[in-house]
Amino acid sequence: MDSQLIFQDETEMKRLIVQNSLLSYYEKPILKALFDSRKDITVLDVGCNDGAKTVERFSSPSVSKVIGLEFNQKLVQKAQEQYGDKRFYFFRLDAEDDSFTLSLRKIMKEENIECFDVIYLSFLLMHLKDVEKYLTSLRPFLKKDGKILIIEADDSNSKLNGDGGGLLGDFLSILKKDKYAGNREVGKNIIQTLKKCGYHDITVHYDAISASKDEKEKKEAIFTTFFSYLREDVSILLSQEPTNLEYKSWKKWLESNYTALKNLVMDEESDISMGMKILTCSKEDSDA
Numbered sequence: 432m433d434s435q436l437i438f439q440d441e442t443e444m445k446r447l448i449v450q451n452s453l454l455s456y457y458e459k460p461i462l463k464a465l466f467d468s469r470k471d472i473t474v475l476d477v478g479c480n481d482g483a484k485t486v487e488r489f490s491s492p493s494v495s496k497v498i499g500l501e502f503n504q505k506l507v508q509k510a511q512e513q514y515g516d517k518r519f520y521f522f523r524l525d526a527e528d529d530s531f532t533l534s535l536r537k538i539m540k541e542e543n544i545e546c547f548d549v550i551y552l553s554f555l556l557m558h559l560k561d562v563e564k565y566l567t568s569l570r571p572f573l574k575k576d577g578k579i580l581i582i583e584a585d586d587s588n589s590k591l592n593g594d595g596g597g598l599l600g601d602f603l604s605i606l607k608k609d610k611y612a613g614n615r616e617v618g619k620n621i622i623q624t625l626k627k628c629g630y631h632d633i634t635v636h637y638d639a640i641s642a643s644k645d646e647k648e649k650k651e652a653i654f655t656t657f658f659s660y661l662r663e664d665v666s667i668l669l670s671q672e673p674t675n676l677e678y679k680s681w682k683k684w685l686e687s688n689y690t691a692l693k694n695l696v697m698d699e700e701s702d703i704s705m706g707m708k709i710l711t712c713s714k715e716d717s718d719a
């Protein structure tokens with residue numbers, strides 16, 4: 432928990448709204464294809480935050496039941512109070528707790544769910560200590576023909592043209608060390624990890640979120656989504672450890688370069704592409 436902020440702070444909630452609407456363009460066709468090919472769909476959303484995105488993504492008439500899991504009690508409470516109904520249920524559960532599978536089975540029994548058609552893992556794996564262990568533990572919960580939809584950052588695949596000063600590289604190297612930003616390279620290794628964990632039929636739908644030249648609004652959304660939170664993180668880190676020299680150097684870098692980086696992203700001549708794996712997979716047939 433020490434390595435994560437409580438995703439409740441107002442600025443972060445606003446950033447998540449921008450991020451969700453930016454990503455919806457990429458996710459919607461994938462979800463539509465899933466919804467169109469099935470009915471009475473059951474969904475598991477792990478790391479569902481305050482439930483807003485869960486409800487927005489899974490309100491299709493083809494979906495009959497959605498279980499949202501989140502380890503932050505206040506967020507779960509908010510989700511359940513605001514959106515809990517016959518179709519959407521939100522529970523407090525830590526994905527990495529030893530009792531996770533047992534607790535999930537109990538919830539499923541209460542809700543009359545045998546297995547899930549769709550398991551949605553959006554920016555969750557980056558916050559886990561052992562991604563392989565977790566993905567393996569999820570396998571029995573996926574239907575034979577079910578799909579996991581994963582969305583994870585892959586900073587190794589991010590590019591900004593015209594960045595002669597290496598601002599993007601500097602920014603990403605700070606982010607890599609920011610303990611609140613999660614593991615920004617889960618996306619880079621996710622295909623190998625999934626294969627190791629007994630998944631196949633892996634389809635990478637997108638490997639980056641991009642905006643070119645005069646796509647001003649999209650660039651703005653990309654900047655908010657991928658860049659805006661480092662300043663918040665650094666100010667929190669410094670409030671916790673005011674004498675930490677590395678955090679001080681990050682603050683200094685941001686003071687000198689943040690605006691220049693934003694201007695470069697927004698420049699009419701620039702193309703920006705932020706590495707992001709959006710993929711689906713199934714489990715191997717050998718599973719029950």
Ligand SMILES: C[S@@+](CC[C@H](N)C(=O)[O-])C[C@H]1O[C@@H](n2cnc3c(N)ncnc32)[C@H](O)[C@@H]1O
Nearest residue numbers: 438478480501502503524525526527553554558
């Ligand atoms: C980066 S946010 C992503 C939220 C949402 N899935 C989205 O795509 O906008 C990660 C979420 O996962 C939750 N989370 C992180 N680790 C968790 C764990 N071990 N068990 C359950 N939820 C967790 C966090 O509290 C947070 O709400």
